[in-house]
Amino acid sequence: MLIDNHNRKINYLRLAVTDRCNLRCNYCMPSEGINFAKNDKLFTIEELVKLSEIVVSQGIDKIRITGGEPFVRKDLMVLLRKLAALNGLNDISITTNATLIGPHIAELKELGITNVNVSLDAINKQTFNKITRRDTYDTVHSNLIKLITEGFNVRINFIVLDNQNTEDIIPILELMKHYNVSIRFLEEMPFNGGSKEFSTIKWNYKSIFNHIKTTFPKIEKLESPATSTSINYKIKGHKSTFGLIPSFSRTFCSSCNRLRISATGDIITCLYAKPSANLRAILREGNSDESVKEQILKAVGSRAKTGFEAQEKYDGIFSNSMTSIGG
């Protein structure tokens, strides 16, 4: 079992399988000039499987596949088939922009991979196009509805962006009210490949809540798992639920159970922390599984207590893009 230096149990890995994406969300990366990693700096599928086996042997029982856009990798389903057969891995989840998932929905269901987070920051097509700098709203919407109606456990991630999509907060709650889905509103974080720097945000979880409450005064707070990053609610009469994720306010660090491995193999123990070691290099240098385990133990044993403490020690935040970290 992985226990960090603040006595937090780590059982959840977020694994970025690529840094490439077919969208260009303006809060995540610049429109061009992005230094995507060369192919040989990304893990092969065999390496991803090996790494997963190693972390599962150390007590990780949940892996979220993220990126970049995971489905940009043509060999993604090969990895998912192998992970679905991995003993000890109880939960395989995916975070996706839902542009390319359509042809794989049936097989995902067969594999039992039903936890899918869909990123959707607007339901107004023009707003969607402006944020993502691409024109794929119709595909995303139809794949989202297909996932929900096929019985997947779907959560929508909506990043609240000042002056961009706040007019869609109430409409997305209205649009989804008859569906079994959770809409999670996230605070914007400063990982955008250097597009903009900020040290405060207007739309924090409290202002998002107040905004929603103005239109929907009858809101019930729901019980959430201890390690949940979202504070969850239900609006009276809605089948859907909604959540607020204080990703910038960082109120949930004390129960954080996550470890991240970036697309190029860096171990990241907190979104706001500097990478600890590069596992791709360690794996490729022909080291034993034990050396990989040691590096993971070392990283887990020297975690910052909070995202604020991590940020104090790291001045490279604004040049980072979530497309490499994986969210």
Ligand code: SAM
């Ligand atoms: N391509 C997939 C997707 O769109 O969900 C997975 C990768 S994406 C980097 C993972 C999550 O990070 C998405 O929900 C995205 O909205 C979020 N994200 C990216 N940049 C962010 C930022 N600057 N602040 C907050 N969330 C961000």
